[in-house]
Amino acid sequence: MGVEPRLIDTDVHNSMADPKELLPFLPKVWHQQWLEGGVGTEGAKTFTSIGLYRKDADPAEGVKPASDPHFLLEHHIKNNQIDYAILTGTPVMNAISLVYDPDYGSVLARALNDWTVEHWLKVSPHYKGSIHVNVSDPEAAVKEINRMASHPDMVQIIMSSASRLPLGQRFYHPIYEAAERNGLPVAIHPGNEGLGPTPPPTPAGYPTRFMEWENILPLNFMGQVNSLVCEGVFEKFPHLKFVAVEGGISWLPHLMWRMDKNYKALRDTVPWLKRLPSEYIKDHIYLTTQPIEEPADPQHLVQIFQMCGAENMVMFSSDYPHYDNDNPKLTLAAFPKEMKEKIFAKNAVKLYGLDKKVKDVERV
Amino acid sequence: MKKTKIKTSEGAKRMGEEPRLIDTDVHNSLNDPKELLPFLPKVWHQQYIESGFEIGGKPFSSVGLVRKDAIPPNGGRPASDPEFLIKHHIDPYNIDYAILTGTPYMNAISLMYDPDYGNALAIAINDWMVEKWLKVDPRYKGSIHVNFSDPVAAVKEIDRMASHPNMVQVIMCSAARLPFGQRYYHSIYEAAERNGLPVAVHPGAEGLGPTHAPTPAGYPTRFMEWENILPLNFMGHINSLVCEGVFEKFPNLKFVAIEGGISWLPHLMWRMDKNYKALRDTVPWLKKLPSQYIKEHVYLTTQPIEEPSDPKHLVQIFEMTGAEDIVMFSSDYAHWDNDNPKMALAPFPRKMKEKIAAKNAMQLYRLYEKVPEGGGVL
Amino acid sequence: MKKYEVANIKEIHNKKPKIVEVKGIEIGIYLVDGEYYAWRNYCPHAAAPVCQGVVCGTRLPSMVYNYEYGRDQEILRCPWHGWEFDLKTGQHLVDPNVRLRNFPIEQDGEKLYVFLNR
Numbered sequence: 071m072g073v074e075p076r077l078i079d080t081d082v083h084n085s086m087a088d089p090k091e092l093l094p095f096l097p098k099v100w101h102q103q104w105l106e107g108g109v110g111t112e113g114a115k116t117f118t119s120i121g122l123y124r125k126d127a128d129p130a131e132g133v134k135p136a137s138d139p140h141f142l143l144e145h146h147i148k149n150n151q152i153d154y155a156i157l158t159g160t161p162v163m164n165a166i167s168l169v170y171d172p173d174y175g176s177v178l179a180r181a182l183n184d185w186t187v188e189h190w191l192k193v194s195p196h197y198k199g200s201i202h203v204n205v206s207d208p209e210a211a212v213k214e215i216n217r218m219a220s221h222p223d224m225v226q227i228i229m230s231s232a233s234r235l236p237l238g239q240r241f242y243h244p245i246y247e248a249a250e251r252n253g254l255p256v257a258i259h260p261g262n263e264g265l266g267p268t269p270p271p272t273p274a275g276y277p278t279r280f281m282e283w284e285n286i287l288p289l290n291f292m293g294q295v296n297s298l299v300c301e302g303v304f305e306k307f308p309h310l311k312f313v314a315v316e317g318g319i320s321w322l323p324h325l326m327w328r329m330d331k332n333y334k335a336l337r338d339t340v341p342w343l344k345r346l347p348s349e350y351i352k353d354h355i356y357l358t359t360q361p362i363e364e365p366a367d368p369q370h371l372v373q374i375f376q377m378c379g380a381e382n383m384v385m386f387s388s389d390y391p392h393y394d395n396d397n398p399k400l401t402l403a404a405f406p407k408e409m410k411e412k413i414f415a416k417n418a419v420k421l422y423g424l425d426k427k428v429k430d431v432e433r434v
Numbered sequence: 435m436k437k438t439k440i441k442t443s444e445g446a447k448r449m450g451e452e453p454r455l456i457d458t459d460v461h462n463s464l465n466d467p468k469e470l471l472p473f474l475p476k477v478w479h480q481q482y483i484e485s486g487f488e489i490g491g492k493p494f495s496s497v498g499l500v501r502k503d504a505i506p507p508n509g510g511r512p513a514s515d516p517e518f519l520i521k522h523h524i525d526p527y528n529i530d531y532a533i534l535t536g537t538p539y540m541n542a543i544s545l546m547y548d549p550d551y552g553n554a555l556a557i558a559i560n561d562w563m564v565e566k567w568l569k570v571d572p573r574y575k576g577s578i579h580v581n582f583s584d585p586v587a588a589v590k591e592i593d594r595m596a597s598h599p600n601m602v603q604v605i606m607c608s609a610a611r612l613p614f615g616q617r618y619y620h621s622i623y624e625a626a627e628r629n630g631l632p633v634a635v636h637p638g639a640e641g642l643g644p645t646h647a648p649t650p651a652g653y654p655t656r657f658m659e660w661e662n663i664l665p666l667n668f669m670g671h672i673n674s675l676v677c678e679g680v681f682e683k684f685p686n687l688k689f690v691a692i693e694g695g696i697s698w699l700p701h702l703m704w705r706m707d708k709n710y711k712a713l714r715d716t717v718p719w720l721k722k723l724p725s726q727y728i729k730e731h732v733y734l735t736t737q738p739i740e741e742p743s744d745p746k747h748l749v750q751i752f753e754m755t756g757a758e759d760i761v762m763f764s765s766d767y768a769h770w771d772n773d774n775p776k777m778a779l780a781p782f783p784r785k786m787k788e789k790i791a792a793k794n795a796m797q798l799y800r801l802y803e804k805v806p807e808g809g810g811v812l
Numbered sequence: 813m814k815k816y817e818v819a820n821i822k823e824i825h826n827k828k829p830k831i832v833e834v835k836g837i838e839i840g841i842y843l844v845d846g847e848y849y850a851w852r853n854y855c856p857h858a859a860a861p862v863c864q865g866v867v868c869g870t871r872l873p874s875m876v877y878n879y880e881y882g883r884d885q886e887i888l889r890c891p892w893h894g895w896e897f898d899l900k901t902g903q904h905l906v907d908p909n910v911r912l913r914n915f916p917i918e919q920d921g922e923k924l925y926v927f928l929n930r
Contacts, residue, residue, distance in 0.1 A: 119716055236651040240877070269647040272670030273640055274613040281713040282615075282677035285706045285724075289666040293649030300659035302876035320701035323747065327740040328695060329662050334857070334906045335771070335894040336658040339496055341871035341879065346906070347662075363704035370754045374700060377747045394712065497894030503864040771893055774858045 072430030075153030076411075077398060078418035080358050081259070081315050081387035082146070082155040084190050084197075087129075087137035091189065095181035103174060111165040111266040118280040120393045127391035135391035139193040146390045147196050150398050153415070154424050156198050156225060157190055158315065161261025164230040167205040168266035175204035176214070183218050191223040195428045200228035200257060205245060212248040219252035225422045226255045226313065232262035234269075237294045238301030250307045255356070255421055257313035258294065260287045284394075291317030292325050295355060299329065302342035304354045311421060313356045316389060320363045320371065322378040326351060352379050356421055358387035359413065360396040368404030381409040385418045450803030453530035454788075455775060456795035458735050459636070459692050459764035460523070460532040462567050462574075465506075465514035469566070473558035481551060487539035489546070489643035493657040497770045504768035512768035516570040523767050524573055527775050530792065530804050533575050533602060534567055535692065538638025541607040544582040545643030552581035553591070560595050568600045572805045577605035577634060582622060589625040596629035602799040603632045603690065609639040611646075614671040615678030627684045632733070632798055634690035635671065637664045661771075668694030669702050672732055676706065679719035681731045688798060690733045693766060697740045697748065699755040703728060729756050733798055735764035736790065737773040745781030758786040762795040813916070813927040821922050824848065826885050827867045835930050838863070839915055844886055844899045850926045851888070851902060852913035860892035862912065870896055870905070888912075 086092065089105060096104055103110075127135035127145065136142055147155055158164070159182060166178040182202040191199050201218045203211035218224050227249050235241055237258070249256045263271035263283070270276050271290065277283040291314050298304065298312060329347035337343070343350070357380070365371055375381050386402075389395040402410050419425050464470060467486055474482055504512035504522060513519055524532055535541070540559050546552040559579045568576050578595040580588035595601050604626050612618050614635070626633045640660070641648040648667065654660040668691050675681065675689060706724035714720065720727070734757070742748055752758050763779065766772040779787045796802060818832045819841050829840040831853055838853035840863030855862035869884035887905070888897045896905040902912035916927040 118713070120712060233651055236649065236654065239652075239655065263650055269650055269652055271650045272613065272673070273646055273648045273650070273667035274610055274670035274674060275616075275646055277613065277670075277674065278616065278678060279716050281709050281716050282673055284709050284713075285677070285702070286670055286673045288701065288705070289669060290650035292666060293651035293654075293663055296649070296659055296663045297651060297654065300662070301655060306876040318701060318705060320704060321698055323742065323751065324665070324695060324697035324701070324740065325662070327697060327742045327748075328665070328738075331738065331741050332658050332661050334904070335497060336495070336661075337906050338871040338896065339656050339658050341874045342876040344873055361705075361708060363701065364708050365700065365704050365754065367754075370700065371704075373750050373754070377742065377744075377750070497889070501860075502866065502891030503861050774860070777858050 072427055074419055074425055075415045075427050077150065077152050078154045078156070078386065078415050078424060079152045079388045079390070079398070080156045080313070080385045080418055081158050081360060082142070082390050083136050083160050083392060084139070084142065084157045084186070085134055085137045085160045087134050092181050092185055095184040097177060100174060100177050109162050109165050109169060109178065111168045111262060112162065115265060116277065116280040116283045122392055124391045124393055124395060139190050139197070143194055143196065146388070152196065153427055154196055154198050156200065156422070157186060158200050158228055158257070158259055159186070159202060161259060163202060164228060164259045165232070165262040165266065166202060167230050168232060168262055168268060170267065172204060172207040172210070176207050176210040179204045179211070179214050183214065187221060195431060198223055198225045198422065198424070200224070200226050201254070203227055203229055203245065205229050205233065205242060208242060208244045211245045215245070215248040215252060215254070219254060226257050228257045228259060230262045231258035231260045231290055231294060231317065232265060232268040234267055236297030238297030238299070238303050243303070243306065246303060246307045246310050250310045255311040255313050257315050259315045260290065260317060263287055263290050288318035288321055292321055295325065295351060296329065299347045299350045300340055302340065304350045305342045305344065310354060311356060312354055313358070315358045315387065316360060317357065318363070319357050319359070319380060319384060320374045322351070322380055323374060326378055352383060355383060356417065357384050359384060359401060360387045360389040361394045362396055362401050372405055372409070375409065381412050382417060384413050385421070386414045450806055453792045453796055453801055453804050455527065455529050456531045456533070456763065456792045456801060457529045457765045457767070457775070458533045458762045458795050459535050459737060460519070460767050461513050461537050461769060462516070462519065462534045463511055463514045463537045465510035470558050470562055473561040474554060478551060478554045487542065489542055489639060492642060493654065493660045495657040495770070499770055501768045501770060501772060516567050516574070520571055523765070529573070531573050531575055531801050533577065533799070534563065535577050535605055535634070535636055536563070536579060538607070538636060540579055541605055541636045542609065542639035542643065543579060544606055545609060545639055545645060546583070547644065549581060549584040549587070553584055553587040556581045556591050560591065564598060575600055575602045575799065575801070577601070577603050578631070580604055580606055580622065582606050582610070582619060585619060585621045588622050592622070592625040592629060592631070596631060603634045605634045605636060607639045608635040608637045608667050608671065608694065609642060609645040611644055613674030615674030615676070615680050620680070620683065623680060623684045623687050627687045632688035632690050634692055636692045637667065637694060640664055640667050665695035665698055669698055672728060673702065673706065676724045676727045677717055679717065681727045682719045682721065687731060688733060689731055690735070692735045692764065693737060694734065695740070696734050696736070696757060696761060697751045699728070699757060700751060703755060729760060732760060733794065734761050736761060736778055737764045737766040738771045739773055739778045748781055749783065749786070752782070752786060758789050759794060761790050762798070763791050813929060815918070815925045815927055817923055818926050819924045821919065821924060824924070829863055829867070831863050834926060835928055837928070839926060841917070841924060842867070842899055848917050848919060848924055849899060850915040850917040852915070854913065855890045855892065855895065856910050856912065857890070857895055858892060860890050862888065862890045862897070865889045865891040867899065
C-alpha cells in the first residue's frame with residue numbers, strides 16, 4: 071500500500087539552458103524566428119533590481135537556474151523531500167498564447183511539450199509535466215491536448231493568466247471541453263500581465279515600477295475567476311478543475327462575498343448558475359500558496375482560510391527558482407496540522423491523482 | 435502623519451452634540467438635464483442638451499440603477515428633489531449629515547473626450563450643487579467636482595470652490611486613463627491638501643469612455659460580472675497612490691475610496707508589505723510599510739457592504755486591517771444596491787459601529803457637531 | 813388570530829398589489845394566478861418596502877447561454893436590490909431560507925380579509 075505523498079510542489083519552473091535545446095522539436099521553418107526572437111512577448115516589463123531568479127540556484131557558473139533536471143533534483147526535490155514536482159515551464163513559455171502569430175504560438179506549444187517529455191519527464195518520476203497550449207488558436211490547442219493527454223506523466227494543461235479576453239468567454243470553451251474529456255485540470259500562471267496584446271495589468275492603467283506591478287498581479291486572477299464562474303463554465307463543464315497558480319489567496323473572501331451578494335440580486339442575468347458563485351469557486355478552483363501572504367499576525371491568514379474553505383482549495387508551491395520562492399519548511403508554519411497536510415499534499419494528491427509515493431509506484 | 439485630531443481648545447468651544455450618523459455617499463441628481471443650463475455658458479448648451487454626460491454604455495442591469503421606491507411625489511428622478519430626499523432618507527434614518535456626491539455620470543466628467551467641455555461641466559455642477567442643494571438644508575455637505583483630464587483647470591476649480599463652507603471634499607470618477615498615483619495628478623493633490631480637502635473617487639464608469647478594460651482580463655460580459663469586479667480598479671489605484679509616494683509628497687492628503695469594497699484590504703496590504711520588504715530600494719521614498727500609508731491616508735465607505743453568511747467574518751477582516759478607523763458608513767441612496775444603516779452596521783460591535791457610523795467621517799470632514807435645531811450655515 | 817378587512821377584490825389587479833396597513837404592519841395584497849396572497853411589505857434582506865417592487869417574470873434556470881422566460885407575473889422583485897421572490901411561496905429564488913412573511917388571507921364575496929395575531 072505505502073503512504074501517500076507528503077509534499078507536492080505545484081509550481082516548479084523548469085527552464086532551458088540554451089534556446090537551441092528546443093530546435094530538435096521545432097520544424098525548421100520556425101528556427102530563425104525562435105533563435106532571433108524567442109517567444110517574443112517579453113516587451114517592456116518593469117525592471118526589478120533583484121532579478122527574477124534566486125542567486126543560489128545556478129547549476130554551474132553561468133548556467134541558468136532550473137535548467138538542469140539532475141541539479142534541480144538534488145538542489146530542490148531531494149533537499150526538501152518533495153514527492154512530486156509539477157513542472158510549469160517558465161512564464162515566458164506560458165506566454166506562447168500571446169504571440170501575435172498564432173501559428174508560431176502553436177508550434178512552440180508542440181515543441182515545448184516534446185521538450186518537457188524528453189528533457190525532464192524521462193529523467194525522474196518525481197517530475198510531472200504541464201501541457202503547454204496556445205489559447206489564441208483554440209482548435210490547435212484542442213489538438214495539442216489530445217496529442218499529449220495520453221502521456222502518463224502529463225498531469226495538467228498550462229497557459230498564461232494574461233489573456234486578450236476573459237477566460238470564461240465562449241472562445242475558450244473548446245479547450246475546456248478537451249481538458250475535461252481528458253481528465254486534465256487547466257492551470258494558469260502569471261508573469262505576462264500587460265505584455266503583448268493583453269489589456270493593462272490594472273483597470274487603472276499601467277503600474278510604474280516592478281513592485282507596483284508585482285503587488286497587483288492578483289487582479290487579473292480575480293477577473294478570470296469572476297469570468298469563469300459568471301459565464302457558467304463550471305455548469306457547462308462540471309468536471310473541469312481550474313488551477314490559479316501564483317495569483318494570491320487572501321482576496322477570496324472579498325470576491326466570494328461580493329459575487330454571492332450580487333448573485334442574490336441578479337440571478338436572472340446568469341440563469342445557468344444554479345448555486346452561489348462561491349460554491350463554484352470552492353468546487354472547481356484550486357490556488358497555489360506562493361507567494362504566501364505574510365501578515366504580521368500569522369493567525370490572520372489562518373482566519374482567512376477558515377472563512378472561505380481555502381484549506382480544501384490551496385496547494386503548496388515553491389515557485390523554484392524564482393526570487394520570491396517559498397521555503398516549504400517555513401511556509402504555513404502557523405497553520406494547524408490538518409490544514410497543513412491538505413495544503414502540502416492532500417489537495418494536490420486528489421487533483422492530480424498522485425496518491426502513491428514514487429518508490430511505491432516503481433515497486434508496482 | 436497623524437489622523438486629524440480634535441484639539442482640546444477647539445473641543446472646549448464646542449457645545450453641541452456629536453453626530454451619530456453621517457452618510458458619506460448620497461447621490462443627489464438632476465431632475466431635468468435643463469436644470470444645469472443656468473450654470474453652463476451658452477456656448478456649451480447644444481452639446482450638453484444633445485449629448486449630456488454620455489460616455490458610452492455598460493452592461494445592462496435588469497434591476498435598473500435606482501431604487502424603485504425613491505421616486506419623488508412630483509414624479510421626477512429619484513434623489514432629484516432636495517426636500518423629498520430629506521423626508522425620504524435623511525429624517526427617517528436620523529442622518530446628521532449627508533455628503534452629496536452627485537451622480538456617477540457627473541463624477542465621470544473627467545472622461546469626456548473634450549477636456550474643455552469637462553471643465554465647463556465641473557463648474558456648472560458645482561454652482562448647481564451650491565444653489566439647488568447646499569442652500570436647502572445645513573445637513574447637506576457638498577463634493578467639488580473636478581475634471582482631472584485638465585489638472586490645471588481642476589486646480590483652478592478647487593481653489594474657486596474650496597472656500598465654500600459646505601463643500602467638504604473633491605470628487606472624481608475612479609475610472610481613469612492613468613493610475614492615480616502618477617505625477618500627472620499631483621497638482622490636484624497639492625491643491626486639495628493646501629485647501630484641507632480630501633479627494634474622493636466614485637465608481638461607475640469603469641471601462642467607459644477612454645478608460646481601460648475594467649479587468650486586466652478584459653471586458654466582463656454582463657452587469658453582474660461587471661459589478662462583481664469593480665473593486666479591482668480601486669485596488670489598482672491605491673497600489674499606485676502608495677507606491678508612487680503620493681502620501682510622502684502630500685503628507686496631509688486624505689483619499690476616500692467610495693463604494694469600492696473593503697474586504698480586499700488584508701490581501702492588498704499583506705502583498706504590498708511583503709513585496710516592500712524585498713523591493714524597498716525601488717521605491718526609496720517610502721519610509722513605512724505600504725499598509726501603514728493606507729491606514730493613515732485612505733478612507734473607504736461601507737456600501738455595498740460585504741455580507742458573508744457568517745457576519746463575524748467581516749468583523750474579523752476589520753480587526754486584521756484596522757478598517758474600523760478608515761471605514762465610513764455610506765448608503766448610496768438612491769441607487770439599487772443602497773444599504774440600510776440599521777442593517778448594514780448590525781454585525782459590528784458597538785465601538786466599531788460608532789466609528790463607522792459617524793466618528794471617522796466626523797474627523798475626516800471636520801463635522802464635529804450636529805446641526806443645531808433650526809440652525810447652521812447655509 | 814383576528815380578522816381584518818383589507819380590500820375589495822376590484823382593487824387588486826395582476827401586477828399591481830394594494831398596500832394596506834393593519835395594526836401598524838404594512839401588507840401587500842396580491843392576485844397571482846387567480847389566488848390572493850398577503851405579504852408583509854418588508855424585505856428580509858435589508859428592510860426595504862418590498863411590495864413597491866415590480867411584479868414580473870424571470871429567466872428560468874437554464875443551460876449555459878440558453879434563455880427562457882417564464883413565471884410571468886409570479887415574481888416580486890424588491891425595489892432596492894432586486895432580490896426575486898416567488899409570490900406564491902414567498903421564497904427568495906436564490907436562498908430558500910430567505911422568505912417573505914405571509915399572512916393568511918380569505919375572500920368573502922367581494923371582500924378580502926387578512927388574519928393577524930394582534
